[in-house]
Each structure stands twice: as structure tokens, then as C-alpha cells.
Amino acid sequence: MAVTSENRNPLLEIENLQLAFGGVQVLNGIDITVNQGDIFTIIGPNGAGKTSLLNCINMHYQPKGGSIIFDGNKLNGMKPHRVATFGVARTFQKVELFHGMTVLDNIKLGRHFLMKFSILGSFLRLPNIVKDEIQHRSEIEEEIIDFMGLSSFRYSPVGILPFGVRKRVDMARALAMRPKLLLLDEIMSGMAVEEKEDIASYILDVHRDLGVTIIWIEHDLAPVMDLSNRVCVLSFGTKIAEGSPEEVQKHPQVIEAYLGRQK
Template identity: 45%
Template structure:
């Protein structure tokens, strides 16, 4: 589904990524782990088109998308969440989620401005789809009309996941989806991520520091350290790698 080949990225004299290469199989969850500053979010920005790498290619279903802009990649089915919540705080839950559907709308500018005919029909159908497929799925129907600012942190992260799911993505990039959450919220989010994989068959890339969650839900894990890829394999293989233990996991006490 996704192939990253020899990605190199520099910011001035800082080499953020140095020859990173891996593949994400269709319908599987691939974890990207490593210390702070390892290049994980930079890698997501390359895949989603926000950064243009110095070298290397990104391929989706055999198509080289390295030259495409972020909106074109989104139209191909790449969606993401962000390390820091990036919701529109003056809007409701439903309106934030609806924004994820912009790549699926076909009405022209004039009908959209008048909100008449095809534009109105399209949005009403879209809203019904979101309520059934996303809002009920994420169990947030009780807050769908609430402003984002009225929600606790864990629910805001769930809304951000909902906005990404509204795009009906083939590939979903989750950047630290449980950062700052308590145990109950983390367990809920892990359950939703597994349900996305199972029910929608979505290919998921997951950046996360919660190693228990990574080891439990990921099929494969890629490890970065100072921009270099130091290991990849199953969670069990990565957990036993001496280089990974020295760089990131540490020895058990």
C-alpha cells in the first residue's frame, strides 16, 4: 500500500532523515518509534507532502506521489492527525468533522455559495454518512453539537480522528494519538484504532511513545534514531534488538 524508499531530508546543516526505507502492507498497522527528535513527524510530513525530501520517493499502490502537493495526496486517500490537536476551536464537533470531507465534494463554487440544489443535497447526504459511519462509530453523538472548547482533551483527540476518517482514507497517519491521555482514554483510543483497521481495512501508520500500545496493536515497527533507521520488523524482533534497546527502550530494571 505504501512504500518509502531512501528518504533523505535536511534543514540547513541538520540531517533530519537519512535514507529511511520501509513498506506498509495493506490493512496493517505499522508503528514508527524512536526518541524525541528522531525524525518521526518529519517522516509523516514527507509522506503527506508538507516537506519535500532532498532524495527518495513515496509510492502509494505503485504510484509515485513524490511530486504531488498535500491536497492531491489527500484526494488519493492519505489522511492524518497531528501531534498537537489541530481542530478549529470556534466550531462544533460536527463542523470540524465535516471539514475532512472537502476532497469528496463535487459541487461547484456557485452552487456551494448559494447552498442550493446539488450543493445542498450533497451536504445533507454527507452529513447522514458522517453521523452513521464516523460519529456513531467513535461514540461521540452526545457531543456532536458541542463547541470543541467544551470538550475534554481525550474527546478532542477522538474528534480529530473523526475528521481524518471523514476522508475515507486508504492510509491513515496517526501522530501520537494517545499523548497526554490517561489509561482509560488510551485504552479507548487503542480500541478505536483497531476497529478502524478491522472494519474499514485502513492501512495505518502510527507514531507513538506508549510502547505497550505499540507492541499490542502494531504488526510491524520501524525504529528511527537521529534521522537514521536503526531497525524494523515485528514488535518482538524490535524489542529484542540491542541497538533499539540502547537507543530507545532501555534495559529492564
């Protein structure tokens, strides 16, 4: 059942976002508000700027204008690892896991990355406090491995796992950072129908049981219409529509720019 976005607080506020590479304007004046508890989908044709938008949210790309406020913190100018410590995690369009390493070690790597910065940033803390934090993070990893149905793959090298399971590992790696906001870039791309249904149920579990707000990019409109409470449509770097899945489906510009083939 889709959630609704009434009466909830904004978690992410993007205003007049501008991104350019050389002379090419990739994002042009994007305004988006994502409320706590949203499953917010970004759709749009290839090259519309969807991945670039996620890359701006975690400051992998530094926007040249506009502002991004997450949970009351302005993210502009921060490094991606700093953004992660505020509770923003992501999966990647092309899986970026270490294929020769086990599921557990891949998930731990994400944690070590975060820990390194939190330890460096708090060098005055006592060693046993840091040790407790490491212990706590290990417990979280074990919980997440269970939660994502990966227990039997814990010691398997990621490279031998089916594609759909690898995507779950990527999601588990992101979840081990205990995010408030999870960014999923085309997590269903290249999946068979059953794998899509499987990952859809994990997305719903993460949303409902872990209370994580989700922004996801997806090309297949059937799961978008099923899972999302809000949909935003990008085309050539601008937002051409936003609303409930039903509203967006009826929008004339969307029909023309994106859904034309399905009329």
C-alpha cells in the same frame, strides 16, 4: 489480536527518503514498506524524525530525495490536498481543531477542503452530480460520528470536551475523508490510562471494521506491543530496526538507543 503482514500487497513504499532543513539532515535514506492491513508503528527518541516522516508521506514536507509510492501513485512533488484525495489522512501531534466550533463543523471543514479541490478539478461535471457528492459526504460524516462514539457531542464546541474526546474528533475528521491509510501522530500522548485504552479500541475498530491501514507514532511501548504487527525504529533520522514487536524489542541497537532504560 495483532494482525500479521504475510501475503499482503504493499500500500506504501518509501525508498531512500532524504529530508534536510538548511544543512541539517533530518531523514537519511529511510526505506519502509507498509502493507495493506498493517498497523505499522514508528518509535524512536525525541527529535528522531518521526513526525517529519509523516509530514513527508502527506507531502507537507517535500523530501529532497528518494521516492514515496502510495497505492501505485508516486506522491513526490504533489500538494498535501492532492495526497489526501488518494486516500491518505492524518491526525496531528498537537490537536489542530477549531475549538470554538462544534464537533460536526470541525469534521465538515475537512470535507469542504477536499470538496473544494475535487469541484475545482472537475468543473465540467453537472451541478447535480456535485450535489449528490455533497449529500454522500454528509452521510459519511454522520456514520463516522456514530462510529467514533461522538453522537452526543455532535453540537458541542470542541474546546469544552475532554482531551481524549478531542483526539477522537481529530480521528473522526481524518476518517471522514474515507482514507485507505491513516497516519496517527502520538494520538495517546498526554492521555490517562483509561483514555489510552479507549482510543486503542477505536484504533482497532477502524482497522478491523473500516479496513483502514494505520501508521502510528507512539512513545508508550505497551500499546505498541499490543496493537502493532510491525514496528520501525528511527534514531537521528535513520531506521535502526524494523520487524515484529517481539523482534524489535530484542534488537541490540534498539535496546541501546531507545529501550535502555527498560532493560
